[in-house]
Amino acid sequence: MRFETKVIHIGQEPDPSTGAIVVPIYQTSTYVQEAPGKHKGYEYSRTQNPTRAALEKNIAALENGKYGLAFSSGMAAINTIMNLLKSGDHIVAEQDLYGGTHRLFTKLYTNYEIEFDFVDMTDLEKIRRVIKKNTKLLWLESPTNPLLKIIDIQAISKIAKENDCLLVVDNTFATPYFQQPINLGADIVVHSTSKYLGGHCDLIGGAIVTSNKEIYDQLAFYQNAVGGVPGPFDCWLVLRGIKTLTLRMERHNQNALAIARYLESHPKVRKVYYPGLPSHPQYELAKKQMRGFGGMVSFELKGDIEQVKKFVSSTQIISLAESLGGVESLIEHPATMTHSSIPKEERIKSGLSDELVRLSVGIEHQEDLIADLEKAFEVI
Numbered sequence: 001m002r003f004e005t006k007v008i009h010i011g012q013e014p015d016p017s018t019g020a021i022v023v024p025i026y027q028t029s030t031y032v033q034e035a036p037g038k039h040k041g042y043e044y045s046r047t048q049n050p051t052r053a054a055l056e057k058n059i060a061a062l063e064n065g066k067y068g069l070a071f072s073s074g075m076a077a078i079n080t081i082m083n084l085l086k087s088g089d090h091i092v093a094e095q096d097l098y099g100g101t102h103r104l105f106t107k108l109y110t111n112y113e114i115e116f117d118f119v120d121m122t123d124l125e126k127i128r129r130v131i132k133k134n135t136k137l138l139w140l141e142s143p144t145n146p147l148l149k150i151i152d153i154q155a156i157s158k159i160a161k162e163n164d165c166l167l168v169v170d171n172t173f174a175t176p177y178f179q180q181p182i183n184l185g186a187d188i189v190v191h192s193t194s195k196y197l198g199g200h201c202d203l204i205g206g207a208i209v210t211s212n213k214e215i216y217d218q219l220a221f222y223q224n225a226v227g228g229v230p231g232p233f234d235c236w237l238v239l240r241g242i243k244t245l246t247l248r249m250e251r252h253n254q255n256a257l258a259i260a261r262y263l264e265s266h267p268k269v270r271k272v273y274y275p276g277l278p279s280h281p282q283y284e285l286a287k288k289q290m291r292g293f294g295g296m297v298s299f300e301l302k303g304d305i306e307q308v309k310k311f312v313s314s315t316q317i318i319s320l321a322e323s324l325g326g327v328e329s330l331i332e333h334p335a336t337m338t339h340s341s342i343p344k345e346e347r348i349k350s351g352l353s354d355e356l357v358r359l360s361v362g363i364e365h366q367e368d369l370i371a372d373l374e375k376a377f378e379v380i
């Protein structure tokens with residue numbers, strides 16, 4: 001079955017008891033048993049819920065993995081992967097990470113004596129240099145956030161195997177429609193379903209996919225033991241969003257490319273970051289590893305931080321807000337918003353300047369979006 005068909009059908013067979021074509025919202029905490037331990041596979045909704053099971057099966061299929069797990073947020077999913085570690089373990093992570101992931105690693109897990117090295121993973125030698133005996137995980141996002149670097153997942157999966165560590169890929173930005181890390185050798189894929197999978201800025205959720213039974217069993221145990229599970233209604237919303245994922249991603253991609261080209265030719269823009277532009281340093285790798293480039297575009301304005309703040313506050317159709325991946329376009333200032341928890345020195349070192357603006361390009365008409373940006377340029 002092809003991707004476009006999977007999004008609509010996997011895990012979503014008509015309800016056996018009523019024939020309902022849409023998976024029902026099983027809004028229940030517990031399930032009646034015939035005799036102690038004799039039941040239909042469901043005991044308590046922290047452990048299992050049919051609406052959640054449908055979502056888990058669907059996301060696993062989209063990522064071409066065997067097992068899926070759904071969570072109450074992307075961070076709950078990420079935290080559950082961290083439960084695989086013990087104190088004394090070491091992680092090598094890409095330095096350009098989602099701000100919340102960076103915060104969880106450096107502000108919480110360092111208290112549990114887990115060590116981190118953050119490196120620029122476009123340079124494979126840097127990864128090899130920091131791997132140690134106690135390195136357990138390599139952690140990356142591609143495209144990265146917010147600089148949209150493309151990391152070579154296949155090459156890094158080889159390094160992970162050579163060194164007996166697991167490779168985790170946060171595939172939130174690309175979505176399984178554009179990139180399937182398990183096919184490229186990743187052991188674990190993680191998502192914030194709050195973004196493109198949900199797709200409508202109306203829910204918070206997360207997911208994990210793996211094809212490794214042992215890892216799945218451990219993560220499923222932690223999912224139940226810790227309890228960061230999504231409610232059935234949120235699972236239903238994600239399933240509903242996923243049905244149009246292919247259509248939305250095509251339009252996000254077309255609009256983002258048009259806007260990236262417009263920005264690249266704009267006199268008030270210093271630099272544009274978009275993997276679909278031939279000027280992007282990993283353009284060839286992006287073409288090889290992905291089947292589209294996504295809806296995120298970042299760019300540096302010429303001017304000072306006050307002008308940048310004025311610019312992001314001046315668009316009318318494009319809303320000033322954190323988050324991404326919805327049908328509506330959003331603009332934000334990473335230095336003072338999504339990435340403000342990263343110490344300034346570290347932030348600048350990783351290339352994330354005060355003048356950087358991040359756009360989550362929605363599925364509106366691209367000419368309306370470009371006209372909106374043009375008006376904002378006129379006020380600075």
Ligand SMILES: *Cc1c(COP(=O)(O)O)cnc(C)c1O
Binds near residue numbers: 074100170173192206
């Ligand atoms: C949003 C996001 C997360 C965190 O997900 P939440 O659903 O907000 O908890 C993790 N990784 C990436 C790349 C994200 O964009």
